[in-house]
Amino acid sequence: MHIVPTEDQIRRSPKVLLHDHLDGGVRPSTVAELAEETGYDALPTTDVDGLDRWFAGATTAGSLEEYLERFVHTVGVMQTPGAISRVAAECAEDLAADGVVYAEVRYAPELSTQRGMGLDEVVESILDGFRQGAARAAAAGRRIRIGVLLCAMRQEPRAREIAELAVKYRDSGVVGFDIAGPEAGFPPTRSLDAFEYLRRENCHFTIHAGEGFGLPSIWEAIQWCGAARLGHGVRIVDDITVAEDGTARLGRLASFVRDRRIPLEMCPRSNVHTGTVPSVAEHPIALLRRLNFRVTVNTDNRLMSQTSMSREFGELVECFDYTLDDLQWFTVNAMKSAFLPFDQRLALINEVIKPGYAALRSESLFGTVASHAVALA
Ligand SMILES: O=c1[nH]cnc2c1ncn2[C@@H]1O[C@H](CO)[C@@H](O)[C@H]1O
Numbered sequence: 001m002h003i004v005p006t007e008d009q010i011r012r013s014p015k016v017l018l019h020d021h022l023d024g025g026v027r028p029s030t031v032a033e034l035a036e037e038t039g040y041d042a043l044p045t046t047d048v049d050g051l052d053r054w055f056a057g058a059t060t061a062g063s064l065e066e067y068l069e070r071f072v073h074t075v076g077v078m079q080t081p082g083a084i085s086r087v088a089a090e091c092a093e094d095l096a097a098d099g100v101v102y103a104e105v106r107y108a109p110e111l112s113t114q115r116g117m118g119l120d121e122v123v124e125s126i127l128d129g130f131r132q133g134a135a136r137a138a139a140a141g142r143r144i145r146i147g148v149l150l151c152a153m154r155q156e157p158r159a160r161e162i163a164e165l166a167v168k169y170r171d172s173g174v175v176g177f178d179i180a181g182p183e184a185g186f187p188p189t190r191s192l193d194a195f196e197y198l199r200r201e202n203c204h205f206t207i208h209a210g211e212g213f214g215l216p217s218i219w220e221a222i223q224w225c226g227a228a229r230l231g232h233g234v235r236i237v238d239d240i241t242v243a244e245d246g247t248a249r250l251g252r253l254a255s256f257v258r259d260r261r262i263p264l265e266m267c268p269r270s271n272v273h274t275g276t277v278p279s280v281a282e283h284p285i286a287l288l289r290r291l292n293f294r295v296t297v298n299t300d301n302r303l304m305s306q307t308s309m310s311r312e313f314g315e316l317v318e319c320f321d322y323t324l325d326d327l328q329w330f331t332v333n334a335m336k337s338a339f340l341p342f343d344q345r346l347a348l349i350n351e352v353i354k355p356g357y358a359a360l361r362s363e364s365l366f367g368t369v370a371s372h373a374v375a376l377a
């Protein structure tokens with residue numbers, strides 16, 4: 001049924017988020033308060049609105065490298081267990097308030113060792129914060145299931161160590177592994193030993209690829225490293241040619257990605273801010289969705305990209321006339337692609353996502369009937 005969702009329906013729809021950075025979604029007020037509490041004195045300003053504007057400067061960065069410069073101060077205040085737990089708890093609460101029912105949030109623990117915290121302590125603080133945040137959200141009537149993806153920074157030599165950390169905590173809330181940071185000059189195979197180790201350990205991982213660099217990065221991520229999903233993967237369109245009549249021809253790599261149902265963790269607004277695509281209206285997500293790639297919609301960095309799942313969905317609806325059915329399709333795609341046991345993914349799809357969308361659809365249906373009745377009266 002062709003139902004164009006309202007803003008309010010988008011906010012209330014059950015959403016699934018696979019790609020969101022913990023240090024990319026800190027509340028500006030929390031950055032200010034944690035700086036004060038932890039004695040971090042390098043902030044550009046202590047005024048909350050000023051800080052928000054400073055982080056939002058990332059929206060005009062134009063390159064991945066410049067965009068990443070804005071993380072220095074969120075990371076700067078995430079250097080104590082208490083600070084990390086607070087950021088994680090608020091993350092869970094904010095996502096739940098936006099209608100996210102399942103999230104995998106990522107962070108690079110090596111970034112929080114500036115003041116001597118150990119990697120284990122960083123991971124335990126995140127897990128502790130997520131437990132607190134999810135409990136507070138549930139008490140407010142908003143249930144969220146939230147897990148952690150551990151990132152290694154691709155320009156650093158610690159991928160194997162972080163991969164071992166992911167395996168160590170996999171039964172305690174860590175759902176997988178990723179590499180993040182600048183992509184050009186730091187190909188996935190640079191961390192090949194970490195990925196080979198993870199495969200031997202039957203551990204899930206995704207790889208940021210096809211954002212700041214093109215097809216060779218995607219090819220290495222999948223065919224050398226064995227990534228189960230692609231972070232962004234947006235430049236897979238370089239392997240697709242579209243004729244004037246709209247027919248598309250897929251190259252071998254694009255075919256492989258589509259036919260193997262490799263999930264694309266797409267983050268439309270972030271891609272505009274890093275200069276990967278010119279605008280959301282021109283984002284390849286529309287083509288990839290039409291060609292039935294396994295597309296998912298994500299936020300990447302809610303603070304730096306001034307976004308939320310509702311905002312991403314809202315802009316896609318505006319640009320591409322997506323309906324509730326389309327939003328459900330993206331959401332089910334994401335849930336199918338989660339690093340969670342299969343039976344639990346299925347249960348979330350059948351018991352939370354589909355009933356949630358059915359309720360929104362029936363709401364629109366009765367709304368339509370009611371407004372007709374009013375028109376007839
Ligand atoms: O879109 C992205 N591409 C690559 N790296 C990113 C992106 N967004 C954030 N980070 C990097 O991941 C680290 C851990 O969360 C962040 O500190 C940032 O440097």
Ligand SMILES: [Zn+2]
Nearest residue numbers: 021208231300
């Ligand atoms: Zn990312």
